[in-house]
Amino acid sequence: MKQTMLAKALISSGALTLSLSGMALAAPCRASNPCAPRSGATRMNPCAAKNPCAAKNPCAAAIADRVDTGLVLRPKHYRPYRGDQTKLVSYGEKLFKDTTLSSNGMSCNTCHQDYGAFQNTFAQPYPHFVQMTHDRANVKAVHLNEMVQFCMVVPMAAKPLPWNSKELAALTAYTASLQKGFKPNRNPCAAKNPCAAQNPCPPKNPCAAEIH
Ligand code: HEC
Incomplete structure (x- = not known):
């Protein structure tokens, strides 16, 4: 009975799901995936640091x-x-x-x-x-x-x-x-999401679906 309550508390707090998905990510994806989260802190947007467009985006x-x-x-x-x-x-x-x-x-x-x-x-x-x-x-x-x-x-x-x-x-x-003198499509960064095309992470990332 106590164990069930503990499990429920863990699930509702998110701790259990987090640790489960952490286990799922551990192998074999993390090694091959340069963008895989290494800790809880980087989970939210693992590609942010590697996005070469970010700094150029005014x-x-x-x-x-x-x-x-x-x-x-x-x-x-x-x-x-x-x-x-x-x-x-x-x-x-x-x-x-x-x-x-x-x-x-x-x-x-x-x-x-x-x-x-x-x-x-x-x-x-x-x-x-x-x-x-x-x-x-x-x-x-x-x-x-x-x-x-x-x-x-x-x-x-x-x-x-x-x-x-x-x-x-x-x-x-x-x-x-x-x-x-302005010609449309001169700017390689698209209006809606200027980084999408230049972000090297998603296509190379075999675990993308699991991260989200
Ligand atoms: C830090 C960067 C930055 C600076 C400095 C800046 N702009 Fe802009 N400006 C932008 C961005 C980003 C857009 C595009 C906005 C969009 O399309 O959503 C823009 C758009 C424009 C547009 C065109 C909008 C359109 O599509 O019709 C004009 C005109 C413009 N800026 C004039 C100026 C002028 C004049 C100054 C100086 C007083 C200036 N900007 C300074 C970032 C900047």
């Missing part, structure tokens, strides 16, 4: 707090700065590489050099759906200057630029000029 840090839409969506009745387009584009190009715009040492160019981090949505006319603004602020469609503000607030960890500023107009003009 989205990783962004999956956190909700963003206040008041900071990134156009206020009513705002008046954007208007000026000579060519001059704004060249000023915007300078600002794009300016690390003093952020509070974390990054510039827009840190992530977006050679069209880095742009997903296929960037090819579409604005306003359009952008995964990051949807995930972080529940915004269904953004204008380009809102997208600039979003990247100012989230990845650049800075204050949004004044809506009528020359700076915002310049960055918007410059990113619009980048958009003209």
Whole structure:
């Protein structure tokens, strides 16, 4: 009777299932499987450490707090700065590489050099759906200057630029000029799961099913 209760307690606490699956994994898979969990601590995501895409994924840090839409969506009745387009584009190009715009040492160019981090949505006319603004602020469609503000607030960890500023107009003009040369599927990391294709662990892992 006591033994049955102990077994029940173990099962409900998960201890018994854990130790059973641990035994099942012990041989012969663990030796051949570079991603097999070695301890309880690594069970959750045994491939994380071996994923070469993880460090390159600028989205990783962004999956956190909700963003206040008041900071990134156009206020009513705002008046954007208007000026000579060519001059704004060249000023915007300078600002794009300016690390003093952020509070974390990054510039827009840190992530977006050679069209880095742009997903296929960037090819579409604005306003359009952008995964990051949807995930972080529940915004269904953004204008380009809102997208600039979003990247100012989230990845650049800075204050949004004044809506009528020359700076915002310049960055918007410059990113619009980048958009003209953008080809979808240029970015090898897919929008939904940028790491899936580059993660060497799952296909080589004969025990994948047992780990989960
Ligand atoms: C830490 C990296 C990082 C920095 C720095 C950064 N961005 Fe971004 N940006 C991203 C990511 C990631 C996306 C893709 C979001 C998505 O598609 O879900 C993006 C998307 C964009 C888009 C296009 C969205 C679309 O699909 O239409 C624009 C435009 C943009 N950023 C402008 C800027 C500007 C301007 C700056 C500097 C003020 C900047 N970004 C700084 C990471 C960054």
